[in-house]
Amino acid sequence: MVEKRTSWLMLGLEQAMASLEEQARPLPSVEDLIFFVQNCRREKKQDIALRLHAYLHENGFETHPALGNRLISLLIEVGSVCHAQQVFDSLDLKDERSWNILITGHVKHGRLQVGLSLYEKMEKIASLNPSGYSYAALLKACAQLKDVERGCAIHAEIVRKGLLAGDAFIGSTLVDMYIKHGSLAKAQEVFNIMPTRSVVVWTTLIAGFVEQGRGEEALRYVEQMRREGITPDAVTFVCSLKACGCIGATDKVHILHAELVKQGLEGELLLGSTLVDVYAKCGLLEDAQGVFNKLEHTDMVAWTTLISGYVDAGFEEEALSCFERMQTQGFSPCQVTVLSGLRACIGIGSLLKGQEIHADIVRKGMEKDLFVGSALVDMYGKCFSLTDAQSVLNKLPARNVVSWTALISGYTEHGYGEQALYCFDKMEDEGISPCMITFVSVLKACGSIGAIEKGLEVHAEIGRKGLLETEVFIGSILVDMYAKCGLLFKAAEVFDHLPVRNAVSWTALIGGYVEHGGSEEALTRFEEMQRQHFVPAPATYVCSLKACTSEGFAIAGEEIHAEITSKGLEGELLIGNALIDLYVKCGLLLEAQDVFERLEARDVVTWTSLISGYAQRGKGEEAFRTLNKMIAEGVLPNLATFSSLLNACNHTGLVERSQMYLEALTNGYGFSPTLEHYSAMVDLLCRAGQVDKAAAMINRMPFCPGTVAWHSLLGACQKGHDFQRGRHAFENVIQLDERDFPAYTLMSNIHGNAASEQAIGVG
Incomplete structure (x- = not known):
């Protein structure tokens, strides 16, 4: 038997399998076949495993428990779980090992519900008990399915059988399951009763707190772990660094960094990339770049982390420089890197660089990707290349609310309100439901072009979706839209019914009154805002100061100025400019000069x-x-x-x-x-008695002269008794406005002067 088995092994797997298939009789022994299955498991060749399964099935060996269990294991290892299930179903005797192998196999290959169903069948057989590995697999399945109810039931079964005290692997898996479900309290409860805790279970718990954004608690567990003599591994360091990033604990990041340097781990890719990410999130870009430069090897994750860090911190030029260096070193940007590159282009308004990245996207076949396409639309929209933005959107195989909103926002931001509303209608025609950002852009577009009917429609849609109750900002935009359209009563009505108000909504209403000449109402609302204990924003003060520029409100302006000074806001540029404008228009030049001198910029x-x-x-x-x-x-x-x-x-x-x-x-x-400049020059020439030059300038204007210029000439003609030129000026004024009564008066005076001169001449 030994000689036969050795000669069979010497043939090699492929030849041995072929020999088995060709040999009709005598059939090999179960021992020989077990030996052959073990050889197949070492090489893990699926085609041989399936041929062996077919051979064993045809020759009646499949039902043998010892051989069947090994065959199940082999088929699972080569990924043929369905065939493993067939072998299990055909077994004459299914023992604990058969059940456990198959349960773990189903879970391992993503057949989670099948594995859990098999466990439920096994539980009904009193003589069978799942192994620790099976329980661990089942808990992982519950974690992935987010089926905490079934996970809790398995947990209870584990406790009932007393397995938790003696199996650290099960305890670690339980902690992981509760963390993935977000049940940190239950995870802690399991963790606290575990008799032994490895670095893996400590790190699992710490990672859970980090994922939930509870960095301080995560770091406390790191310290406790060290006190208990457990040495952190690389993953623990990664979690610790991320915990520091959560809470901005830059001092702790530096301490951990020093420890990594001491242990010679700074150049390790995973730890180095994490350090780069955390330093970047903390705004320490020089440190991030320094760590990156010391990495022994770099990959796309490290490059993307650094580039994103620069963009997030507002260093777009540096981000694009890194983007270029990455490519020169042979790295091809992935989707995330491309998105960061496009965000950098938006930050500095670099259309040219955005077009270069777009060309690279096309070469790599990424232009059809919805995320990349939406980012391209956004980049072109914000860089004022709306034709390109529209073109990119038109070429997308599928569009969503993000891509449409990017285009609508682009049109709105650059003053193309009608195109924005057209795109909004097209989006809804495609069955895409607007998000809050879409509504904000559309309402701004309505306000910019006075599209009140569309504004009312959008208002109704917002009401149906209940957004006014949940999104404070949308109410402010509605108030602003109605105010810009001149419907101040409607703006006030919306404002008065807002469930929640803030400085933005108050400012929108006050600004609307100011814009449409309602200075008194604006100041009344400003006082009401303060009585209700809302703190004005700088923009609120600017609007209120504009209201005070109207005649009779200089004292109110001085009172607001005193309040601004008491809050230390006088040095802010927008507020300072509004104060200067107020004092200038009220003729208080000394006060204007004083504010001017106090401005830092x-x-x-x-x-x-x-x-x-x-x-x-x-x-x-x-x-x-x-x-x-x-x-x-x-x-x-x-x-x-x-x-x-x-x-x-x-x-x-x-x-x-x-x-x-x-x-x-x-x-x-x-x-x-502009017309204003030419009109001022005409007026000056007329006042200086240089009427011929004034008339010549009117004739040279590259556009139609306005009533101001003609009035200036008409007035000069009255003084100079120039009847013919005066009549010409009068006719042009009347063409522009036939109800211009001052022009009639001036012309009447010119007629009177001409008649008087004629009478004197006759006399």
Whole structure:
């Protein structure tokens, strides 16, 4: 027998199997076949295993318990669980080993419900007991299925049989099951009664707390584990670092990092990548880069972690630099890396780099991926390439609420409200339900173009979905939409019925009143807001100060200014600009100058407001000096600045200087003069008695002159008794507005002057 078995083994697996299949008689012994099955298990060849199963089945060996159990194990190991089940079903005698092998096999290969059903059948046979491995497999199945009820029942059975005290593996699996279900209290309960706890079970519990965002408790268990003499392994270190990241414990990260360096583990890929991730999440990008540079080997996970860290911290340029270095080192970006790269492009508004990444996406065949496609739509939308955004969306094989919302938001943000609403209708036609972000973008679009009917429809849809009760922000956007459309009564109605209000909703309503001339109502609401103990946001103060610029509210503005100062907000740029604008319009230039001097940072709006104030009060030299200081500080003038400068020239009759500024506007700063600039120049020339030049400028305007310019010329013609030119100016005014009564008065005076001159001439 030994000689026969040795010669059979010498043939090799394939030849031995072929020999078995060809040999009709005599049949090999059970012992020989068991030996052959064991050889098959070592090599794990599925085709040989299936041929052996067929041979044993045809020749009646399949039902033998010793051979059958080994065959079940072989078939499970090569992944043929269904054939293993067939062998089990045909066994004459199914012992504990048969049941346990098959239960663990089903679970191992993802047939979780089948494994649990088999366990329930086994439990009904009093003489059979599941093994520790079976219980562990069953608990894993419950964890994956999130079937905590059945898991608890198995737990109770384990306790009843006294297995928990003597089997650390079962205890560890129980802890893991409860953690995966989110039942940390039950996991702790099992953990606390375990007689022995390995580093694996400690780490399992610690990882559970980290996954639930309970970093402090996780770190306490790490310390307790060390006190009990258990040395952390690599996975424990990973969990500890993530726990530090959860709570921003940078000091503990540095301590763990030092320990890893001491143990020579800093360059290990898993630990190094985790360190990079945690440092990045804590905003310590230099440390993250330093760890990354010391990694012995890098992979896509490490690169992606570093790139995402830079993007999350707002260092988009560095992120894109890493993105390029990664590719030069031969790494091809995965989906997550590409998404981070596109976010970086959005952060710095780099359309060119976004197009390069898009081209790479197309080369790699990733453009059809819904996540990547949606990110591309978002990138193009935010980088003001809406045609490309629409094109990418059109090419997606499937679209979802994310991709549609990215396009709708892009159109809305760049002032294309009608296209945004068109896309919204198309999205709903495709049966895609809007999310809150979609509604926000659509309501903003309605507000921007005054689409009140669509706004009412969207409001009704929001109401049906119950979003006003659950999403505070959507109520604020609704108030803002109605206010921008001029329906202040509707804005107030929505606001008054909001279940929850905040500074944003109050500001939307106050801003709406200010925008439509309801300054008194705005200030009333501002006072009501404070009576109800809401803290105004900077934007609320800005709106309230704008309300005070109306005649008669300067005192209220000073009171708000005092409140702003008491809260230390006077130095904020937007608030400072609003205060300067208030004092300028109220003629309080000393107060405006005082606020100006206190600002830590100033922009073109700040400087222009002060220049405008000097111009309005006829203080041309102060206006011009302020301009020079502004340019010296590196702030360039804009169109509004030049309007104020021309106004200053007008008040002081400085024709040559005004012409110099008009030329600088075009040739020095590359602006095209607006109607306001030309009208100011015409008025100045008329006041200076240079009517011919004024008329010539009106004729040279690249667009239709407005009533302001014609009025200036008409007034000059009255003073100069220029009947013909005055009549021409009058006719143009009447074409623009036939109810312009001041023009009729001026023309009547010109007629009177002409008649008087004619009478004197006759006399």
